[in-house]
Amino acid sequence: MLRRLHWLTLRRLPGPFFGWLGILMFLLLMQFLIRWLPEIAGKGIPILVIVELIVYNLAYMVVLAVPMSVLLAALMAFGGLAESKYYTVIKSTGISFREIVWPALLCAIIVGSGLLYFNTVLLPEANYRARQLWSDIRNKRPGFELQPGVFYDGLENYSILVEERPAGSNQLIDVTIYDYTQGREQQAVMKAERGRIQSSASGTRMTLILKDGEMHRPLPPPDYDSGPRYEKLQFDRHVLHFNISDAVFTRSNEENSARSTRTMPLSGLLETSDSLRANLSTDYERLYGKVESELFSQSSPDSAALPDSVSEPEAPPPDRPLLQTMAGLDSLSQQSVATIAAQNARSVQSRIENAKRDVKWKDQRLRSYQVEIHKKFSIAVACLIFMLIGAPLGLALRRSGLATIGGVALGIFMFYWVTLVQGEKLSERGLFSPWIGMWIANLLMSGVGLWLLLYVILDLGATPPLRTRLWKWLTSDSS
Numbered sequence: 001m002l003r004r005l006h007w008l009t010l011r012r013l014p015g016p017f018f019g020w021l022g023i024l025m026f027l028l029l030m031q032f033l034i035r036w037l038p039e040i041a042g043k044g045i046p047i048l049v050i051v052e053l054i055v056y057n058l059a060y061m062v063v064l065a066v067p068m069s070v071l072l073a074a075l076m077a078f079g080g081l082a083e084s085k086y087y088t089v090i091k092s093t094g095i096s097f098r099e100i101v102w103p104a105l106l107c108a109i110i111v112g113s114g115l116l117y118f119n120t121v122l123l124p125e126a127n128y129r130a131r132q133l134w135s136d137i138r139n140k141r142p143g144f145e146l147q148p149g150v151f152y153d154g155l156e157n158y159s160i161l162v163e164e165r166p167a168g169s170n171q172l173i174d175v176t177i178y179d180y181t182q183g184r185e186q187q188a189v190m191k192a193e194r195g196r197i198q199s200s201a202s203g204t205r206m207t208l209i210l211k212d213g214e215m216h217r218p219l220p221p222p223d224y225d226s227g228p229r230y231e232k233l234q235f236d237r238h239v240l241h242f243n244i245s246d247a248v249f250t251r252s253n254e255e256n257s258a259r260s261t262r263t264m265p266l267s268g269l270l271e272t273s274d275s276l277r278a279n280l281s282t283d284y285e286r287l288y289g290k291v292e293s294e295l296f297s298q299s300s301p302d303s304a305a306l307p308d309s310v311s312e313p314e315a316p317p318p319d320r321p322l323l324q325t326m327a328g329l330d331s332l333s334q335q336s337v338a339t340i341a342a343q344n345a346r347s348v349q350s351r352i353e354n355a356k357r358d359v360k361w362k363d364q365r366l367r368s369y370q371v372e373i374h375k376k377f378s379i380a381v382a383c384l385i386f387m388l389i390g391a392p393l394g395l396a397l398r399r400s401g402l403a404t405i406g407g408v409a410l411g412i413f414m415f416y417w418v419t420l421v422q423g424e425k426l427s428e429r430g431l432f433s434p435w436i437g438m439w440i441a442n443l444l445m446s447g448v449g450l451w452l453l454l455y456v457i458l459d460l461g462a463t464p465p466l467r468t469r470l471w472k473w474l475t476s477d478s479s
Helices: 002-010 016-042 045-081 086-092 097-138 266-296 320-325 331-397 403-429 434-457 464-479
Strands: 158-164 172-177 188-199 205-219 228-241
Touching: 016 045, 045 097, 045 331, 045 403, 097 172, 097 266, 097 331, 097 434, 172 205, 266 331, 331 403, 331 434, 403 434
Parallel strands: none
Antiparallel strands: 158 172, 172 188, 188 205, 205 228
C-alpha cells in the first residue's frame, strides 16, 4: 500500500516540474532576447556565436527556474491529491502525512544537490565565458555597408556619402567624402564621379579608389601675418586605405582576463577568501601598530625640520605639561614649533587614513566573496524548503488549477527573491553579516514551511479557527 502511495506521489512530480521548468526557461529566454537582441543585431555576428551566447546566459536562468519549478510541482502534485479526494482516503486508512511526503523531500534533496553542483562549478564558467563573449561583441563595430543617399559614419574621422551603388558590385557613383583627420575646422572634402571598393582577404583593411574627382581643404597660414589659405586639387585617381579590423568579429583569449566573484568556482572563492582574511588580519595589526607608533612615539617635533633660529626643545618630563615647556620659548619659536607640529600631525593623519582605506577596501572585497559563497548554498537549499512549503500548502489549498497555483507560487517566490537580493546588498554594504544576508530568506521560508506542516499534521483546517476558540474560551471564562 505504501509503495503504491509513494509511486503515486513520485509520478505526479516529474511532469509539473519539467513542464514548469521549460515554461519558465522560455519566458526568461524571451526576456533576455527582448532586452539584448537590439545590441546584437546589425553587427554581422555569426549565428553560431549568438547561439553560444544564449546557451551561456541560460545558466543564470536555470538558477531562477529550478527552485520555482520545485515549488510549482509540489503545489500541483499535492493539490491534485487533495482535490481528487485521494488524500482523504489515505488519511482514513491511518497513513500519516510524513509517510506520504518523504519521497518528495528526497526528490527535492536530489534536485538541490544537482543545483549546488551547477552553482559551484558550471554557473561560474558559463558566466565567465558569457562575459568574454559580450566583451568581444561590444568591441565589434557594425559591418561596412554603404547605402545610397545615406551618410556612413562607421569609419573613424570619415563620413561617406554615395548617391548610387549598383547592386551586386563594388562600384560607386558620385562619391562625397568628408575627412576629419585634421579636426573639424580643418576638414577636407573629396568629390569623385566614380569609385570602387576593395577589401583584403582577412577583411581587416579596405581600399577605396576614387576616379575623376577633386579635393577641397583649408591650409594653415605660412606665418602669423598672412591669412588662411584654401587649396583645391583635381585628380584622376586617388586611393584611400581604411582599417576596419573593429568590424571583424574576433574571439579574445579567455585566459587573459581576471575572474570576478560571479565567474569564479567555489574552490577559487574559498582560496581567495582565505587569502583575503589572512591579509586583512595582518593589515589590521599593521594599522594598529601604525596608529600606536605615529601617535605615541613622536612626543616632540623633528629637529631636522626646525629652522636654524629655533633650537630643538628638550623633551618635557612626564609630570611637566607641554604648554609649560612651550612657555619658555619666544613667540616666533612657539609659532614655528606649532606649525611643524601641525604639519607632522596632518602627515600622520594622511598615512593613517590611507591605511584605513586600504583595510576597508579589502574588507569589502572579503564580504563580497563570502556573500557569493553563501548564496550558492542558500539557493540550492531553497529547493528543499520550497518542497516543505509546497507539499502542505497544496493539501491546504485543495486546488491544482493553473491560476491558483501560479498566483500563490509567484507571490511566494517573489517574496523569497526580493528578500535574497536585499540581503545580498545589505551584506555587501556591511550592514549584515554575509551568512545572515544570504540565509535570512531561507530562515523565513523555513518558518512558513514549519507552520504549514503543523497545519496539515494537526489537521487545523478541520478545527475552528484559533480566534474562534480563543473567543469562546474568553467568553466562557468571563461567564
